[in-house]
Amino acid sequence: MNLSDNALKVLEKRYLGKDEAGVVRENPEQMFRRIADAIASSNSQSSEREFLAEEYYRFMASLDFLPNSPTIMNAGRPLGQLSACFVLPVGDSMPEIFDTVKATALIHQTGGGTGFSFSRLRPKGAVVRSTGGQASGPVSFMKVINASTDAIKQGGTRRGANMGILRVDHPDILEFIDCKMDLTQVTNFNISVAITDVFMQAVKEDGEYDLIAPHNGEVVGRLRAREVFDKIAHNAWANGEPGLFFIDTANRANPTPSRWTYEATNPCGEQVLGPYESCNLGSINLERHVRSSATGKPEVDWERLGRSVYLAVRFLDNVVDANRFPIPELAAVNQGTRRIGLGIMGFARLLMRLEIPYDSEEGLEMAEKVMSFIRDEAERTSQDLAKVHGPFPYYEGIGTRKRNSHLLTIAPTGTISMIADTSSGCEPEFSIIWYKNVMDGTHLPYTLEMFEIVARREGFWSDGLAEKIVQNHGSCRGLSEVPEKWQKVFATAHDIAPRWHVRMQAAFQKYIDAAVSKTINLPQEATVEDVEDAYLLSFELGCKGITVYRDGSRHNQVLNLGTNA
Ligand code: ADP
Structure with a gap:
């Protein structure tokens, strides 16, 4: 083999x-x-x-x-549990919430990842009738699941992965958007804001939109859409989160609307699932x-x-x-x-x-x-x-x-x-030479063999070239000894402008009934406006969600470039 x-x-x-x-x-x-x-x-x-x-x-x-x-x-x-992706419902009552905590733990034990919408929970401060007390709100319950995830390491090797989603019209949305700005909080969660068409329209028109308490349907406030949009983009610019989940786009493609309305996705966003729904994945290796x-x-x-x-x-x-x-x-x-x-x-x-x-x-x-x-x-x-x-x-x-x-x-x-020793999903290569932080801090070196073969065949290989590439952010673009054609062919994630990343995601989405997991990489010097441009383009092109990552914005990157490994 x-x-x-x-x-x-x-x-x-x-x-x-x-x-x-x-x-x-x-x-x-x-x-x-x-x-x-x-x-x-x-x-x-x-x-x-x-x-x-x-x-x-x-x-x-x-x-x-x-x-x-x-x-x-x-x-x-x-x-015998074979699926990677799950969504569990989070109901607005103590028994329902803690049933979900238990189900989450059992799924994590089998290596599955779980997504949740917290949009049905009454906002922080709302009255709890049975006790006469005040509700503690969606973010506090995310913390409960987070703590339980910490306690269970999957199969003794990997920690569970969660996705937390809140609708943009939930009254606690501002707290949610900020809940990962402190990098020590809810670390076992990715977070995404469920973005509605109404909200996007309000962003375009620079208007306001309603905040609705989910437990009684009352409008409890209004926010200026652009301020919320800017805040999301700013936080994503600062540390990659939250992502966006275009909830109405997703529901337009729902083949079982009398069963459920989609509210959440799995941890990496490629599966929009109904409550208790799961999905088993498999991938064809195109290189072969x-x-x-x-x-x-x-x-x-x-x-x-x-x-x-x-x-x-x-x-x-x-x-x-x-x-x-x-x-x-x-x-x-x-x-x-x-x-x-x-x-x-x-x-x-x-x-x-x-x-x-x-x-x-x-x-x-x-x-x-x-x-x-x-x-x-x-x-x-x-x-x-x-x-x-x-x-x-x-x-x-x-x-x-x-x-x-x-x-x-x-x-x-x-x-x-x-395991297949190929590039991941529909992503570009991260660099021509890199170190991959695999598990428990182990770093495995990776050199793109195909590049070396081509460079030797075409006669532009030299002993110093690898080092130059490492110094050049892992890329061969802009290196004068590499012919222009090959500079283009051996594109890396950082060479590729954010709009191309978005367009590629959208090109795949056109033919896919679920969704596409993709990171829109931005250069370190990208601005908050660049993030917003990517958001608007992805919405226009029919993507179901978007995740951006600005180079260097988080310390513990999964993929490290050769230079900082
Ligand atoms: P793999 O290559 O291990 O099969 P992927 O990276 O393709 O997995 O991730 C697929 C899905 O598996 C993710 O979207 C998520 O739902 C789940 N997943 C990934 N990593 C974890 C993890 N550490 N714990 C739980 N679920 C995970």
């Missing part, structure tokens, strides 16, 4: 089976067999089970495709779907990609049935929507192989071409499954009759892209 040293380290640390003394007792082949057998066992016919088990094994062992971390960790094992054309030029291997999409949808649909959940509500809703999240990784590497710059019209066109192709193949497969097994039980007649309410997403692929 073709696993890199970095991949082996990641697998040993967290995924391969260990005995009670902590000694690794499983090799990668056995791990992929374990997953393939467990997932294929959802099929009722034994011939199909055996055939698919073999296909799934090869699919993963070749690194053409990997499922999300919980599937790798838990398939064929006692926990390139071939040499007759003229020797690299091109997308469409035939192989089509086959991969088919197999991935079969795999993920089987995961729905193989999945085991810690509370019954989760199992019921999962069977109701049969939602799956097929995505990609290695997109930036694909572009490099095809010699297309990420920040170019051609780059956007390739994104659309690849994603529309994947969408068509995935829909066909899910429709065929529906012909045999029926559509997902919550199907309301909206959209095509298929087996799964949702099919497509783009996950961050933070860990699985390391």
